[in-house]
Amino acid sequence: MSNKLKVVVTRDLGPDVMPLLLNNKELDVVVWPHNSVCDRKWLLENAAGASGILVMLSEKLDAELFDAAGPSLRVVSTMSVGYEHADLKELSSRGIRFGYTPDVLTDAVADLSIMLALMAGRNTKETLDIWPNFVWSPYVWCGPQLSATPTSPKRTAGFIGFGRIAQATLARLIPFGFQHCLYTANPATAPDHAADAALAAKYGVRELRRVPLDELARESDVVFVLAPGGAATYHIVDEKFLRGMKKSAVLVNTARGTLVDSDALAKALHEGWLYGAGIDVVEGEPKVGADHPLVKAPRCVVLPHIGSATTDTRIGMATLAANNLLGGLFGKEMPAELNTSR
Amino acid sequence: MSNKLKVVVTRDLGPDVMPLLLNNKELDVVVWPHNSVCDRKWLLENAAGASGILVMLSEKLDAELFDAAGPSLRVVSTMSVGYEHADLKELSSRGIRFGYTPDVLTDAVADLSIMLALMAGRNTKETLDIWPNFVWSPYVWCGPQLSATPTSPKRTAGFIGFGRIAQATLARLIPFGFQHCLYTANPATAPDHAADAALAAKYGVRELRRVPLDELARESDVVFVLAPGGAATYHIVDEKFLRGMKKSAVLVNTARGTLVDSDALAKALHEGWLYGAGIDVVEGEPKVGADHPLVKAPRCVVLPHIGSATTDTRIGMATLAANNLLGGLFGKEMPAELNTSR
Structure with missing residues (x-):
């Protein structure tokens, strides 16, 4: 021995x-x-x-x-x-x-979260290598713009979970014109308004508030799922949440697949409850074949859990x-x- | 009448x-x-x-x-x-x-430029909907990280053309850790160091300089092509430029296809002179079929001129x-x- x-x-x-x-x-x-x-x-x-x-x-x-x-x-x-x-x-x-x-891995995942928020709104799944198999017209492939616009100047980011990666993602959103930040946190923890005020000052946003889940769904232009997996967050993004989102909003999940009800999200995308989704994690991964409801859903970008892959x-x-x-x-x-x- | x-x-x-x-x-x-x-x-x-x-x-x-x-x-x-x-x-x-x-259209194109810079480095073309047809390993799908990292803390953005869209793109790069900005401009115009210093202060970067094309190629982690089309900029990104780039760098073209020599870029990607490319415009568009050298090139994301499409x-x-x-x-x-x- x-x-x-x-x-x-x-x-x-x-x-x-x-x-x-x-x-x-x-x-x-x-x-x-x-x-x-x-x-x-x-x-x-x-x-x-x-x-x-x-x-x-x-x-x-x-x-x-x-x-x-x-x-x-x-x-x-x-x-x-x-x-x-x-x-x-x-x-x-x-x-x-x-x-x-x-x-x-905070920065790598924050990078990918921004990429997926952009891809979900810009019809990337539908337009990648599609040339020349479509007819150009003034509004073809047009979706919501991540950046604020003159006719739609307010942008609100919603975070399910507001840890390191969420905050790094928020920092990246500021130059896109995001001045409002809402988040949800573990219900077992107490609100901390002083900490919220300090973070609002740190990132230079007008509003940064912990809110109930339904308010987050209703007010956010982009929802980032960035909470831990496990029983406490299982299907926190369900049919009710998705029905409550803006039709122009996008959902990004770079955390764990278990937080999002895949069937409800696929239905939501087919029926237009929200505009698009960017998904790096799927419940049951890596068994995510071509017939998976999210792979088949419109405006749903599915990547193979590469959040930290740099x-x-x-x-x-x-x-x-x-x-x-x-x-x-x-x-x-x-x-x-x-x-x-x- | x-x-x-x-x-x-x-x-x-x-x-x-x-x-x-x-x-x-x-x-x-x-x-x-x-x-x-x-x-x-x-x-x-x-x-x-x-x-x-x-x-x-x-x-x-x-x-x-x-x-x-x-x-x-x-x-x-x-x-x-x-x-x-x-x-x-x-x-x-x-x-x-x-x-x-x-x-x-400045913000819409700047958004897409950031999206393409991320997609080119993160193997998006190769990983989209690939689940479960690959073997996970600690370094699979790993490429360069857009954000600065502890072991590689310096990030330099290079802009061919430094107008409104380029500056809006630079603003979005700041939270990713970009503190250095190089650009090229029309050789017929005179350098303006005072204007450069003012822009460096405006965007809060340590360095903002007009440089020759070869220096831009050599020093940049991301090169954004954002100059007008036409004879003066025809194939400004040619084999010589591409051979001069960092192997870990990516190229983004959201301006006009004529600025980039497609055949040279395809060769560069196949041979690894640079890491990847994100291309919204191609010379000869919309005739960009599945057999186009850039569509077939590895780590080359080709979108159908949707820069302003929101x-x-x-x-x-x-x-x-x-x-x-x-x-x-x-x-x-x-x-x-x-x-x-x-």
Whole structure:
């Protein structure tokens, strides 16, 4: 038996990041050797005796896995900002430290949120590579304009969830003429008018307010879904919400597919309750084939969960995940540790 | 013979705008009756005796048309900001006033320019509706990030042409972390350092400079082509320019197709001289079929000239074109008259 610490990594993290682990002489690193989602059976077998496990969003982090690793397991590190795949109670009760990758992907996801808001309003799905198979006319492919216009000078952004990514998205919207910002938050938390006033001043908007969901739907020109997944936010965008939206508004979801009722959104787009949608996440992904109701819906742009997919950001996430693992293994500070006992 | 003034309009401008002309009892309005590009023969026949003609970018404004109209012709109004379809010398020498539609489309085109810059870097062409036909991995679909990142904090925007639309595009880039702005201008004009300093202060960027074309190519993370078309800018983005760009940069053309050598750009994308391109205009449009080199090129997003295609903006353009026509017909001020004698 080696006296090295065994770590299991469920995907090759590339030449910029793997040396952080492979070059550490105190570690015995086992890496899933294929370019595919890590096989569960392989993971359970290889976890035996591991002190640390580094996973992707695709790996379920539950009692079965922790049992398979055994009492040696000190730390689990996920290369994701979301942790709906992790059983936090089990991690907490077993004293296993848990790392994730917030912040580093904020700008990449905010960029994609702006892109999808534009694409949803500008008929991109319908117009991409369509030349010359349409007849030009003064109003063909015309939809709502993201920027304020002389005849429609007020723009309101609505955020379901108002964390880091939402605020980075708001910052990008200011030069488009957005001066009004509404958001919803976890009903369990208390309103904080002073914090709202401070944020309004920071971003230079005239209005920034926490509102009920129906007011957000009614008043927003763009609704960004940017809350965590899980039971508390399941289908928060449902038929009632969508029926309450402006006909000229667009919906953007770059958070988790579970927050939006796909069938209701498809119906809404077919019937024109709202103008368009930009969707980077879908419930049941990656099983989103050509016959999926959102892929078939008009003015619905569907991307394959690439919110954080830029080279710099993914290297940043992988580096942070590796450093979280190392911190947990050696009893040191983890750069981004989640408090699992809350 | 009626003593009304005859005006010919080459496309139906819709219920928000046509009443401006149709309800004017001093006018005899003839409108091309089909939802297609106005037939040249029809236009020449119907122009006879016209006092005013309102056209789209698709209609050639030349001596033949002005001869067909005859000496009654006082004003030509185009629903476009570009006027490369107009023989300005003929208009000037005949004393025919000429109106166009600047400013009203600035924000719509700036919005689309940002959208294309994002799409070109984020592999949108390759990822749209691709689910589930790819294998997820930590770096799949990763490209350059438009926003600044901790490991790559400097962002430079390059503008070929630095008029209203370019400046509106720059304003939108600021929250993405762009602090450096380079531009090229018509070589016949003198540099104006004081004006550059004023613009740098206005937009809050650290650097704003007019530079030679090769420096613009070399230093920019995104190059926006936003100069007028015509002989002076023909293929200004050629093989030499593209070879000089950063491999991680993207090119956006929302101006005119003639500024970019399509074959050179296709070659550049296939060989990786730059990362991607977002193209709303193509030389020879609308004849841009599935076998066009840019449609087939990797990471090249091709849209069908929809820069100004939002409902508010097109109504604004059509209204301005109608008001230009009315001003010219009745010897009054035209809201946007071009000085054709310059």
